[in-house]
Amino acid sequence: MAKQAPLRCGVAGVGYLGQHHARIYGALKQTELVGVYDVSAKRAREVAKEHGGEVFDSIEALGEACDAVSVVTPTDLHHDVAIPLLERNCHLLIEKPITPTLEEAESIMQKAKEKGRIVQVGHIEHFNPVMAFLEKNVTDPRFITCDRLAPFKKRGIEVGVVLDLMIHDIGVILQLVKSPIARIDSVGVNVMTKTEDIANTRIAFENGCVANINTSRVSRKAVREIRVFQPNAYLSLNFAEQKGHLIRKGKLGLSKKDIPIEKGEPLMLELASFADAIQSQSNPKVDARLGATALEIAIQVTEQIRASM
Template structure:
C-alpha cells in the first residue's frame, strides 16, 4: 500500500448524503489536504443540494465515483454496506464504512476479504472512539473490573432496518472491547420490540475472560438522549457523559477517606459536595471531524486506522450474538 504524494491532496467522496452523509460531505469539503471530489446519491433533490453547497460532482455509478477518488465514506443503510463497498474497493478506494461494518458476519468477511485483495484500508465508523472522552479513557483505564453504559435516544424511523443493538448499542460494545482488551467469555441478553419489527430496547451483560463485566443498556424509545458510561477499576472509577464531553473521577483513596469521615460524623452525608469528585479536563471537539481527519491521514500515510476492520468485525460479532439471544427468547 503506497503513501500518497506529500504534496497531493487526498481525493475523497461520499456514497449516500442523507442525514449523516451530508456531514461527511461538509467535513471533507473543509479539511486541509483533502479534495472533496463528489458523491453518489439516488435522491435527485439531495444530490443537487449537496453539489451546489460544496461545488462537487454527482457520479452516476459507484464505479465512476471510485475511479475519481482515493477514499470514500460509505454512509448508506446498513443492509446496503456490502453492495456499495465492494465496487468501491474494486475501483481501488480506501473506505470509511459507517458502523456497523455490515448487517451480517458473512457480509463483513466478504468486504474485508476484498479490502485485503485490493490492499485497501477499511476504517469502521465507530465515532465514539474519536470522542475526546474516549481519548482520556484510553490513557487512564487500566484493567477495568466493571463497566456500565447507558445509551438512549428518541425514536426515529432512520436506522430501523436493524435492531437497536446494531443501531445504538454497538457504539458501547466497540468502546468496551477497546478498553477491556480480553476475549468475551459469556453474554446474557434481553430485549423487547415496541414499534419496529426488531428490538427497540435491549440490555446485555458481557463477561470477559479476565473477569471484567460490562452491563450495557440501550433504547430508541426514550424522551431524551443519554450517552453515559462508568468504568470501575482498583484506583477508583470514572463517570463520563459522551454527549456533553464531560466527566469526573473518584479515587479509591478519596472514597476511603470519605467513608472514614462518615463513620466519625465529621462530614454531612446529605452534602453532595462532600463526595470527593475530581473533574476531568477534556478538550472538546467534533468527533466526526476528528474521525474523518484521522481516516484521511491514515490514507495519506498508508497506515492502519485506529478503528480498523478487525475491531469493526469483532463488535459486529458481539452485537449479532446479543441480537440472536433476544430473538431466540421471543420465539421460545
C-alpha cells in the first residue's frame, strides 16, 4: 500500500492557542505546516519564523494552499472564517464552541456537506487520556460532578464562561451519559465582564443520571476535575494532571486504586485524530453535529442565567 502524502495544513488565527496548532502540524508525520494567517501580520511572521510555513495575506489565500485548516480565531469570527475555507475545499478543525449561534453552526454543517468536507470541533478534553479511561470504565453513571475553574484572562471574553469553559464539560458529559436531557437548571453571575463569569448548572437526564457543573473564569487557581458515581464504584479524575483514583466495592468493603493513565498532550492527540479522519475518510470523534449539540445546551444554560442576572 502506497504511503499517503502528508496533509497540507494551515492555521487561521495564531494567538496563544493557534501557535500550538502550528507547532503540532509541523511536528506530526501525517501533516506539514504550509502556513498561517492572522489579522496581525507581525504575529503571523513570528509564528511562521518559529514553526515554519508561509505567511498568507488572506483567509482565501490560505485556503487555496491547504488541504486542512485549524480555525483558532475568536468565536464570533468562526463562521465568517470557516465558510470561505470550506468553499476552497478545506477540511476544518474549528476550536470550540463551533460558533456562538446555532444558525451559524447549521450554516457551516450545510456547507461542509455540500463540499464533502470534514469538520471537527476542538473539544480537546475528548482527546485527553483521562477521557479515554472514562469512556472504557463509565458504564452506568448516576451522578457526575465537574469543576472547571480558571484565573481571569482577557482572551475568550467575547463569550460568557458557559461558551468559553463550561461547554468542555457539557461535551464530556453528553459522551458519557448518552441519554436525552429532561431538565436544566442554571445560575450565574458576572464579575469582570458584562456576561456570566461564574456559572453552575444541573442537568437531569431521562435515564435518571444527574450532572452538576461548576465553572469559573475568575478563580485564584486552575481546576479541571470530574467525579463519576455509578453502582459499586466512584471515579475521581484530574484532567490537568491526568491522574485519578477509582473506589470500588469489594468483599472487604471499599478499596481505593490509583488509575494508571498513560499521559499525552491532548492537542497533539486531537490534531493527529483529525488528520487520521481526513486520510481514512471517516467521521471525526468530535464532529460538527456533536459540537452543535453541546452548543445548543450551552445556549440554554446561558439564556437561563441571563434571564435572572
